[in-house]
Amino acid sequence: MERERLFWSQGLRVAGVDEAGRGAVAGPIVAAAVVLNPASAQSNLWKQVDDSKRLKPDIRCQLAEAIGHHVVVWSVATVAPRAIDRIGIDRANQLAMECALQDLGAGTFDVVLSDWIRRWPLNLDAAPAAEQHRIKKGDARHVSIAAASILAKVHRDALMDRLHDRFPAFGFGRNRGYLTATHAAELAAQGPCTEHRMSFKPLADEQPLLSSIEE
Template sequence: MKTESIQQIKALLATIDNRDDERIKAWQIDQRNGVQQALAQWNRRIQRLEKEQALFEEMQQFENDARSKGHRLIVGIDEVGRGPLAGPVVAAAVILPENFQLLGVNDSKKLSAKKRDELYAEIQNQAISIGIGMVDHDKIDEINIYQASKLAMGMALEDLCFVPDYLLIDAMKLDVNIPQESIIKGDARSISIAAASIVAKVIRDRLMDDYGKMYPGYGFENNAGYGTKEHLLGLEKQGICAIHRKTFAPIKDMY
């Protein structure tokens, strides 16, 4: 039997996700350094994959519990944008199918922008329904950021194509007549809330990128409106712009 080249083995390893594959056992006794290095790299990839799979299963606990009580249309709700000095607060409500499969979904803050974009596209493909709620800077100033976040979540809920029968919400209670569960750090513990956090984050970041072009000098395309050094320097040089939150320090002391 012809011996496979190291390059051929590397190419084959890229297609194998199962530790029980017979080829792995054969390559483990191959004494070539290149083969053993390729196997070590493959093993690290499989360990990452197994870790993601374990996390994915763990994060379905709340959804599985709700289904065990007879609920079927379970929605995860989260918001982003409480802390920035500019721009809106954005909420998303996401209903995932029971057979949802997408490794890597997690609290959006723990993911790179590239990974968020990839997951966002796949969530859009797989979700039963996605609702979006957005409350602008003026309304935030009028009713405060907590109430604005709650309002945005309610808007996202109303934006869904279906009326859900159970709500999983990140650290918030909504004034609606639907059974609900408020979960502290829900975006890292529930797959539905994590999906909502990714959707809301991507939408808000893209909006703030557009605002960065409309209102240059604050670095909105880099900081999404948070009070970074670049943003604070822009405020010092240019003053406030149309989308700044006037009730947030240091802006409230600037006019």
């Protein structure tokens, strides 16, 4: 939390932002943004917060609930598969982060700490003068980004659970839309559903959607 403390000492409000689902072949990309509360800086919670990929699912869920009670404000934004296909994953990644930060509300942050993304800077009408810092492996180095990564991951996992109920054959509740061997086999057997990203390999040249799924 060193960088956050530095900005706080200057009277600046810090927003962390990160995404989940960039590399999946199905489902949305999800971004979360959080503004940490300096008053809770001493909480033991932050010692447990880490890059969401390093945490077990049950721990992530517990931390996500706790984070919601220890931040000033937080938000989540999604970009759907069809939009990803239309604008590309880099722009979709950027857009999800922009929307999550915008949804925090005007005047809620002065500095943005972001995990590394290709398209930069972010376009922020809510805080056009905000300092922006993108940091390689930021979700493993800065608590505000790690907190955002946890919220994004937990929210996306819940979305994928709902998609699993709609399309159980693809195992979205287990693979979260990533291309596992079982997922690939099911794609080969019946083709993609409406939640697959058709611009992603190996889907770009695959067969059209099944009519039963399109309904």
